Amino acid sequence: MSETQHIIKTSGLRKTFKQVRAVDDLSLTVNKGDIYGFLGPNGAGKTTTIKMILDLVQPDGGDIWLNGINIAENGVSTREGIGYLPERAQFYQNLTAIQTMEFFAELKGVDKAQCDELLAKVGMDRWRDKKVGTFSKGMVQLVGVAQALIGEPKLLILDEPTSGLDPRWSRVLKDIILEMNGKGTTIFFSSHLLSEVQELCNRVAILNQGHLIIEDTVAHVSGGMSNKPKLVIRVTDEPEKAVQAIKDAGFDEVEVHGNQISVLVESTDKSKILQVLSEAQISIEDFKTIEPSLEDAFMGYIGQEAIAGGVINGP
């Protein structure tokens, strides 16, 4: 078996439920070592895609390769080394946390000794002998995270992983994702929290109405709607004079709020603006750059597609 750079690859994936086209001609590539964010509005087809990758839902057409192996031909063995956490997972009400973990360790064919350590990793070791049926939604989610980590997976597939977690445990999960990725695990996760995706991911895909709008690095996707970085400058006084100087230098996208001036500029022009203000003898109290957000790009792509009704080509 030749070594492949792709850990997940789909080609022309299609799925229709009754009359609704859930996934339409979807081709994705997730490289080994990626933290890959899978974005899209509700009903975009994210969960259906994840289920097809895991062979839980049969595609109507197209192919899926895991580690270069077509899952239609190899089934069960392609899921070795995968950790999966579904959205809103529930487990067995009458089994304890440790029994649940040991059950999944047996299914994965790995040593059960690691289960206690993994429960401790997500802060659930104190409840190891309590029935899962008595747990809150967040606690069940943490058990779900722990079970996904069983066997040190090479690929973690997480469907809305921070759903139901409070900010503290959400932070813990993000740290786990970064730690696992640092050890070589590829992370593929769907989320509706765009700030979370921007914080963690190196690559993203945006899905809408079952088809792929764009798949690229976070930086490219964020800048893909011609979003420029925003240079925010706080001047000591004379903001009107500062605005005029900026506009005279050829920068028109300027806003002013009190002593704070915001200018949309290309990264290469930021120093030029500071130089213009210096030459105009404007005293600068502080300045910072705000990079274009993934949220802005996401809204732009989704909104643009709603208007155009078609697929947008990535940069």
Added chain:
Amino acid sequence: MGLEINLNKVTAIAKKEFMDNWRNKWVLALSGLFLILVIAFSYFGGASGGSVEFQGYADTVAAMSTIAAMFLPIIAIMLGYGSVISERENGSMGVVLGCPVSRYDVIIGKFVGLGAVLMATILLGFGISGIIVGAIAGFEGGVEYFLFMMMTFIFAMFFLGFSIFMSTVANKRSTAIAGGLIVFFSGMIAGMILFGLWIASGGDFGAMMDAAMTGGDMPSFPDWYWAGMFFSFMDIYPMGAMLLFNLTDFSGISYAYPDFVTATSIVGWFTILTILTFLGSLLTFDKKDL
């Protein structure tokens, strides 16, 4: 892909099913129910004959098998109807099949695990009560009583298998239980329909009533009637139970059974039905979207 079955994973799933029901107190509750049923029917079952005392195995089984034929299917259906659909609905099935586990592993594990729950409850409930009855009324017919427990298991296993099958077919829990109950009720009315067909085809109702009133021999029924009785599950199981003890009286009426109605053929029939539900579950679940 071929037939992918891994015994370690089947065992893990079967063990989980058993543990889940054990901790749920299902096993103990059902065992207690069976124990009470056997003791009660052994002690009070002879009251209609004028004696209130512990009876032997044959009379105990004769008294209780009709009632057991009613509630065993209900228990089996309750045990199986949610086995697949509930886990599909709450997402845990996705986690299981996200592991390197085949769908065959899951179905085989469900049958083995839930079957073990039935077996444990029957062995505990009927077994302990059987020992009590034997200690008081004598152990004569003990082997037949053990065979009766095994027949009871096969009978209940068919309903469990059918409810697991419905659980793989249905997309909602309510559909799964409805399917199980339809088989339950159709098994109850099949005997009535057969009897109606027998009357309509010229069956001697007067002779039958005479036999019922006097406790004599029933008129002989045609072979098609007896063959049809194999679909009247709640009738054929008690008949099989009594045939184990070589009893041919059913509800006080003496029947002349054709050669093909034997305890072995009845056990064989329920075994075939159980295998069909198992194969149906395997094939249905293999292609099911979760």
